Amino acid sequence: MDFYFINCFDINDKIYKMVMNKQKGNMYGFVSHTWNAIKGKCSHDCSYCYMKRFPQNPIRLDEKEFKTDLGEGNFIFVGSSTDMFADDVPNLWIEKTLEHCRKYPKNTYLFQTKNPERFASFHKEYPEDSIFGTTIETNRENDISSSPPRSFRLAGMLHDFLRCKRKMVTFEPIMDLDVSIVTDWIKDIKPEFVNIGADSMGHNLQEPSWEKIIKLKEELEKFTKVNLKDNLNRLKK
Numbered sequence: 001m002d003f004y005f006i007n008c009f010d011i012n013d014k015i016y017k018m019v020m021n022k023q024k025g026n027m028y029g030f031v032s033h034t035w036n037a038i039k040g041k042c043s044h045d046c047s048y049c050y051m052k053r054f055p056q057n058p059i060r061l062d063e064k065e066f067k068t069d070l071g072e073g074n075f076i077f078v079g080s081s082t083d084m085f086a087d088d089v090p091n092l093w094i095e096k097t098l099e100h101c102r103k104y105p106k107n108t109y110l111f112q113t114k115n116p117e118r119f120a121s122f123h124k125e126y127p128e129d130s131i132f133g134t135t136i137e138t139n140r141e142n143d144i145s146s147s148p149p150r151s152f153r154l155a156g157m158l159h160d161f162l163r164c165k166r167k168m169v170t171f172e173p174i175m176d177l178d179v180s181i182v183t184d185w186i187k188d189i190k191p192e193f194v195n196i197g198a199d200s201m202g203h204n205l206q207e208p209s210w211e212k213i214i215k216l217k218e219e220l221e222k223f224t225k226v227n228l229k230d231n232l233n234r235l236k237k
């Protein structure tokens with residue numbers, strides 16, 4: 001994830017109903033809110049992480065967030081500011097976060113991680129309407145992140161637990177890739193939709209041509225929906 005949204009709280013702890021952050025900025029258009037109970041430095045340490053522009057505390061569970069009313073009819077990206085399924089996040093923190101989500105069953109929840117193999121460890125604990133996602137920037141290995149390699153992410157998304165679940169994949173920030181290989185990967189994952197977006201912060205990533213992005217879109221649209229983000233327009237030149 002390369003999004004950062006600060007969750008608000010009253011420092012005197014006098015606000016008993018906290019508020020979620022409305023989706024804004026360079027976020028998914030389909031998400032209405034973000035909510036982060038697990039906060040702090042993400043061990044995946046992606047070179048392009050938006051969070052790195054801010055001072056980062058160690059990873060922690062912010063118990064105050066469990067006063068947040070998640071409401072109903074919302075589409076909530078849970079864990080938009082750090083990867084809550086990274087290996088160094090304790091099970092208990094994830095369980096408590098999912099428990100709070102289950103108290104508000106009339107929402108749709110997006111859980112997105114670069115460590116999707118861990119989704120299955122909490123198989124009985126997700127709210128009913130959950131979408132499970134992962135990031136695949138490219139099929140080509142590189143050293144831009146300490147997160148599990150893309151082949152592991154692919155394996156995680158093919159886990160039996162996810163077989164009949166709602167899934168999504170995001171290519172953001174997209175990097176140069178092999179269209180036929182990633183198309184086969186996505187075909188195997190069977191996501192409900194795919195998001196494609198660009199690095200918006202000038203991290204000098206190796207990016208695909210605009211023509212290749214359009215080719216990828218065309219191939220993916222043969223079996224799933226594709227959302228192209230406006231931040232790709234820079235690559236049209």
Ligand code: SF4
Nearest residue numbers: 001042044045046049
């Ligand atoms: S996985 Fe972690 S380090 Fe990488 S972009 Fe997401 S929050 Fe940042």
